[in-house]
Amino acid sequence: MQTKTVIEAAVGAVVFAACLVGFLFMKGKLKETETPDKKLAKRKKLFFIGMIIGAWFMGGVLLTAFSGMKPGGLHINFEMFSPRVTLPFGNLTLAKTTVTAVIVTALLVILLALFRLICVPKFTDGEPKGMQNAAEIAVEFMDGFVEKATEGNFISLLSPFMLCMALFMAGCAFSELVGARAPTSDLTCTLALGLCTFTLINVCGIRKNGIGGRLKNMGGAMPAMRPVMIPLKAVSDIAVPVSLGCRLFGNMLGGLMVMDLLKGVLGGYASGLPAIAGLYFNLFHPGIQIYIFITLSLTFINEALEMPETT
Amino acid sequence: MINYIAAAIIMAAAVIGVGFGMCFATSKAIDASARQPEAASKIQTILLLGCALAESTAIYAFVVSLILATAK
Numbered sequence: 001m002q003t004k005t006v007i008e009a010a011v012g013a014v015v016f017a018a019c020l021v022g023f024l025f026m027k028g029k030l031k032e033t034e035t036p037d038k039k040l041a042k043r044k045k046l047f048f049i050g051m052i053i054g055a056w057f058m059g060g061v062l063l064t065a066f067s068g069m070k071p072g073g074l075h076i077n078f079e080m081f082s083p084r085v086t087l088p089f090g091n092l093t094l095a096k097t098t099v100t101a102v103i104v105t106a107l108l109v110i111l112l113a114l115f116r117l118i119c120v121p122k123f124t125d126g127e128p129k130g131m132q133n134a135a136e137i138a139v140e141f142m143d144g145f146v147e148k149a150t151e152g153n154f155i156s157l158l159s160p161f162m163l164c165m166a167l168f169m170a171g172c173a174f175s176e177l178v179g180a181r182a183p184t185s186d187l188t189c190t191l192a193l194g195l196c197t198f199t200l201i202n203v204c205g206i207r208k209n210g211i212g213g214r215l216k217n218m219g220g221a222m223p224a225m226r227p228v229m230i231p232l233k234a235v236s237d238i239a240v241p242v243s244l245g246c247r248l249f250g251n252m253l254g255g256l257m258v259m260d261l262l263k264g265v266l267g268g269y270a271s272g273l274p275a276i277a278g279l280y281f282n283l284f285h286p287g288i289q290i291y292i293f294i295t296l297s298l299t300f301i302n303e304a305l306e307m308p309e310t311t
Numbered sequence: 312m313i314n315y316i317a318a319a320i321i322m323a324a325a326v327i328g329v330g331f332g333m334c335f336a337t338s339k340a341i342d343a344s345a346r347q348p349e350a351a352s353k354i355q356t357i358l359l360l361g362c363a364l365a366e367s368t369a370i371y372a373f374v375v376s377l378i379l380a381t382a383k
Contacts, residue, residue, distance in 0.1 A: 079381065080377055080378065080381045243367060246367070246370060246371060246374055247363070247366075247367045247370050249374065250367075250370030250371070250373045250374050251366075251370060253373075253374075253377070254370075254373060291359070292359060292360075292363040295356070295359065295360060295363075296360065296363065299360065
């Protein structure tokens with residue numbers, strides 16, 4: 001340990017202790033007076049802020065000294081695809097994000113099974129309360145959303161599917177909060193989700209109009225143009241899962257990289273501040289992306305359901 | 312080295328274009344919802360969809376520049 005570190009940590013500790021004493025003093029004084037004094041309350045707030053800053057500084061100095069994380073260094077070890085782990089049996093390797101995805105899925109299944117076993121038997125037809133309200137809000141919101149997007153077709157198929165996808169993506173985004181790399185920031189996972197949508201587009205289109213109807217839908221309104229239009233439309237249909245997957249992947253990876261850069265810049269001082277940035281990059285941003293993914297999927301599905309008016 | 316320069320140019324060009332595009336779409340959406348406040352929720356959905364589509368071009372550029380920057 002260098003003397004500089006000791007002095008810096010001591011300064012942080014002294015600031016923290018002085019502000020703690022001031023804060024407690026002001027608190028005691030505030031209790032004595034009958035009417036709340038605005039000046040005293042302001043001073044108490046200032047002492048509280050000073051206390052937090054002192055503790056943050058001291059923690060940063062100590063963390064830098066003990067862990068060797070230097071602030072200001074952009075030494076993020078970034079890889080486009082996640083590192084792989086070797087399974088204990090055989091020579092199989094798995095990407096770490098796949099392992100995270102399996103864990104997230106297992107946790108979600110356990111949670112929902114517990115919900116089914118414990119909460120659902122208590123549901124009543126009368127006045128709903130507690131968990132029943134939450135479940136009803138989620139299901140009704142999704143049903144209404146799908147009904148608005150697809151004009152009332154395939155609600156019983158699409159609504160649970162989309163809710164399930166949203167839950168999975170939200171679970172993946174939250175796995176970043178415990179330090180794992182989110183599975184949705186891996187191209188394979190997002191492309192798989194895009195392929196699910198691609199399958200649904202064709203399944204719904206063929207079930208609604210039949211295979212001939214689906215071809216007519218792809219060919220457009222003019223019968224003479226259909227031999228030209230169908231291959232073109234097929235190419236643009238194949239682009240749908242790629243575009244959906246790349247969009248989700250790029251957005252999630254962007255958020256991950258910004259958070260990594262922030263942690264790299266702050267080094268040992270990275271306590272508290274990344275949590276504030278994480279509110280946007282780990283909570284709000286994935287939420288928006290989930291909404292966009294589902295809206296776009298439903299839009300593409302609705303496009304495949306339409307029957308062109310033949311002239 | 313040339314890979315990094317290419318990645319930077321791709322990213323800058325894409326971000327400039329998409330920034331203008333999204334800002335144009337948002338300003339039009341504000342105009343529309345100020346004129347017809349009762350249609351605001353519908354306009355919001357369309358705006359989000361359009362912004363997502365415009366944003367996706369920047370995302371493609373981001374992915375391409377990442378591939379360029381991490382290529383060995």
